[in-house]
Amino acid sequence: MRMALWCVLAPVMLTIVTGAVPATAATFVVDDGASAPQESTALLRWRRFAPSRANDSNTLEGALAVVVRLNLAPWMHRSGRVFLALPEQGTASVRVSWTTQGRLLSGSITPGNRVLVYAGPITTALLEETLTLQIEADGSRLPNMQRLKFHFEIDID
Amino acid sequence: MRATPAGSTGIVTAGALVAFLACGQAARAFTVNITAANPKAIYLQVGVGTFTGGNYNAGGTPGNNTTINTVSVGVPAASVGTGVAQAMTTNSAQAISFYDGFTFCNTPAQLYIGGFYRNTTNTGAATVTATSPANLINGTGDTIPFTQIRWTSSGNGDAGAQPFPAGTFVGGVQTIGTISRNQWAESCHTFSYANTSIRPAGTYTGRVTYTLSSP
Numbered sequence: 311m312r313m314a315l316w317c318v319l320a321p322v323m324l325t326i327v328t329g330a331v332p333a334t335a336a337t338f339v340v341d342d343g344a345s346a347p348q349e350s351t352a353l354l355r356w357r358r359f360a361p362s363r364a365n366d367s368n369t370l371e372g373a374l375a376v377v378v379r380l381n382l383a384p385w386m387h388r389s390g391r392v393f394l395a396l397p398e399q400g401t402a403s404v405r406v407s408w409t410t411q412g413r414l415l416s417g418s419i420t421p422g423n424r425v426l427v428y429a430g431p432i433t434t435a436l437l438e439e440t441l442t443l444q445i446e447a448d449g450s451r452l453p454n455m456q457r458l459k460f461h462f463e464i465d466i467d
Numbered sequence: 468m469r470a471t472p473a474g475s476t477g478i479v480t481a482g483a484l485v486a487f488l489a490c491g492q493a494a495r496a497f498t499v500n501i502t503a504a505n506p507k508a509i510y511l512q513v514g515v516g517t518f519t520g521g522n523y524n525a526g527g528t529p530g531n532n533t534t535i536n537t538v539s540v541g542v543p544a545a546s547v548g549t550g551v552a553q554a555m556t557t558n559s560a561q562a563i564s565f566y567d568g569f570t571f572c573n574t575p576a577q578l579y580i581g582g583f584y585r586n587t588t589n590t591g592a593a594t595v596t597a598t599s600p601a602n603l604i605n606g607t608g609d610t611i612p613f614t615q616i617r618w619t620s621s622g623n624g625d626a627g628a629q630p631f632p633a634g635t636f637v638g639g640v641q642t643i644g645t646i647s648r649n650q651w652a653e654s655c656h657t658f659s660y661a662n663t664s665i666r667p668a669g670t671y672t673g674r675v676t677y678t679l680s681s682p
């Protein structure tokens with residue numbers, strides 16, 4: 311019941327706060343709730359099927375496509391920079407690189423960082439793009455299942 | 468859609484942010500699950516083996532080889548039971564390591580034994596065991612204890628301890644060595660017959676089965 315009350319109040323409080331934020335250099339989380347990986351799970355395979363003598367070839371790798379849909383409507387006709395962020399995951403070390411169809415920039419990211427994927431004027435309310443993720447993980451530390459939670463942020467100039 | 472400041476400009480802002488995210492966080496992230504398609508793999512090769520696509524360091528992968536190699540010695544009549552150990556030889560021609568193609572063993576004096584153990588989680592090392600019968604036996608039922616057969620361990624270019632060290636068959640199940648997680652291990656075994664007692668003439672045979680077990 312208390313949670314429900316928060317949910318009602320939050321937008322109201324946020325409206326007040328948003329009005330108090332300076333018009334420059336603000337960072338916002340982008341609504342990408344309509345984004346969806348094309349498969350629920352990326353199956354990673356050993357880059358080298360056999361290990362080395364020195365226990366130094368334990369990379370698992372795999373690929374997965376994600377259709378991302380960014381709701382940029384709140385920042386239409388403004389200029390900003392969009393970042394893909396990957397918070398710390400706390401398990402196996404992971405590196406994710408991606409390619410795009412050109413609407414966003416390609417790049418790579420490790421947990422705890424964010425990487426620029428767009429800079430310039432916001433001219434579309436809904437930006438749709440397909441990211442082809444290439445995922446590398448430390449196979450010596452990967453639990454049965456690990457979740458990588460990405461999100462997008464926007465810095466408004 | 469409401470824009471959510473990711474930073475805070477004051478106490479009130481922070482409070483509002485927490486409240487908003489608690490309700491709407493699911494719409495602001497996409498999740499990719501990752502898991503290993505083949506989290507565990509083991510490979511054991513005793514004698515000849517098969518690797519396809521080149522050696523390990525060229526991206527090769529191991530195959531199945533059902534060959535059963537023999538290790539044997541013919542003891543001259545004048546030498547039977549003298550206590551002078553008789554060097555045994557193998558019909559295995561596996562001298563190179565599939566790791567890198569290096570000539571690791573010297574055939575026919577040595578028998579290659581090697582393998583690897585893959586696992587994404589740390590549950591300990593894999594273990595190689597050998598199961599030998601109590602005796603070698605000839606066609607008329609005479610026997611030689613398997614404990615008469617022992618081996619030394621080495622490898623060309625190796626200076627340290629061998630993963631599958633020297634030993635003697637026990638006529639039962641015994642540990643030959645271990646393979647640490649996500650490692651390749653290999654040795655070359657040089658067998659000998661202790662020859663400590665006089666035995667009737669004949670061809671004595673017995674089969675040893677090597678097994679690699681992962682935790």
